[in-house]
Amino acid sequence: MLKDILRTLSLTPILFLMFGKLNAQTLITPANLSQLNIAQDSLSTYSDSTVTVKDDIDRLAYNTMFVKKLVGALKTPHSFQFEFDSLANNLSFLKSPNQTFRIITWSLPFSDGSYKFYGTIQLATKDGSLKLIPLNDDTKNITDDNLITSQKNWFGARYYEIIPVTYPGKNPYYILLGWKGNDNKTSKKVIEVLSFDKDQAVFGKSVFEIKKKAANRNRIVFEYAKMNSMTLTFDKQVNMIVFDHLAPYENNMEGNAAYYVSDSSFDGYSISYPRLYFKENVELRNDASSLDELYSTPRKATTLFQKGKH
Structure with missing residues (x-):
């Protein structure tokens, strides 16, 4: 019984x-x-x-x-x-x-x-x-990738991850990780923010900390050499968006995105309402994994720690 x-x-x-x-x-x-x-x-x-x-x-x-x-x-x-x-x-x-x-x-x-x-x-x-x-998709007419836009002038991308950001008594917003492609020389990825104002979609929000005492950014766009692969992913265990640090592979090509590749170090954004806090030198501690080639994410962030703080 x-x-x-x-x-x-x-x-x-x-x-x-x-x-x-x-x-x-x-x-x-x-x-x-x-x-x-x-x-x-x-x-x-x-x-x-x-x-x-x-x-x-x-x-x-x-x-x-x-x-x-x-x-x-x-x-x-x-x-x-x-x-x-x-x-x-x-x-x-x-x-x-x-x-x-x-x-x-x-x-x-x-x-x-x-x-x-x-x-x-x-x-x-x-x-x-x-x-x-x-x-x-109005990318060709957007001269400033930091603008807050709507569904009518969307900074187009193919999104592959959605992360809700909520706080009691506040309207939620959603972080979108996306692949943007670009041209025959470079590729782009984007960390976008989606929120809603009545029945209208709003893309971009002043939540990304860049440096102390500097103005926050509304979205983050990465541009790098098309031959390169770039990790941009979310780690639930530490509530952090993690991505490759990009740098030119030739010193005299500073500022030329066609020469930017992953330098084997990683940065991240720690998610905490009302903003995302920038963290330098976070490290992946797991083995590489093979994911969709479209997104060029050969490594999966699961266990992270900040260098010098472990």
């Missing part, structure tokens, strides 16, 4: 989690789920074509059709619950931990080595109807 009671109690958390997951899935009816699966297959074909075709005009045409089909699929009731797993190679779907929105981003490569970024923010709705905030 006692064994049966203990067995039941041990299964309760598992059953609760399973029920919670199933309850979320049941918001999508079988008919709508079938519709989304069919749409996903079609979307995968168009998405792959935007990458494999060699002509830029054809690439844009396939992408235009892809966007129309994606919006059509998202109009399916409760599509917010559908993961679109088969699109993961070409698109990023990042859902906020509080399940209030997800941000969908992808890039379009061109033959000259440049990129254009596409994206949208899908908001969760009680009735399952579609509510989107389309993102317009």
Whole structure:
């Protein structure tokens, strides 16, 4: 008898989690789920074509059709619950931990080595109807990468990690780590901040400490030699964003990003409301790991310590 009671109690958390997951899935009816699966297959074909075709005009045409089909699929009731797993190679779907929105981003490569970024923010709705905030990549017209922007003049990137920053009584904001590409000489990565003002998306926030007594920055952009790989990741154990320190591999090329590479040292941003505090000389203490080449993150930050403080 006692064994049966203990067995039941041990299964309760598992059953609760399973029920919670199933309850979320049941918001999508079988008919709508079938519709989304069919749409996903079609979307995968168009998405792959935007990458494999060699002509830029054809690439844009396939992408235009892809966007129309994606919006059509998202109009399916409760599509917010559908993961679109088969699109993961070409698109990023990042859902906020509080399940209030997800941000969908992808890039379009061109033959000259440049990129254009596409994206949208899908908001969760009680009735399952579609509510989107389309993102317009306006990078070519942004002369100052420290500007606070909106969805209309987005500093485009393909985001691969989302980190919520919360504080009691304050509106949360979200840190996004993204790959930005650039041209045939350099690549870029970005630490972006997303917040919301009513139904408007706001990108950038004065939270990044650079130096003591210096003005904070609204976003952080890294630019480095295209042949180089760069780590930019979040370590939950120490609540810190960690990244390679970049330096020119030839001393006389200071300021020329095409010559900047990782110098085997690491810096970071410690996350603490209301700002992120810059930390120099943090060290990775784990083995390298192979991650998605698109993001060029061959090392995974798990255990960190500051040099001289251990």
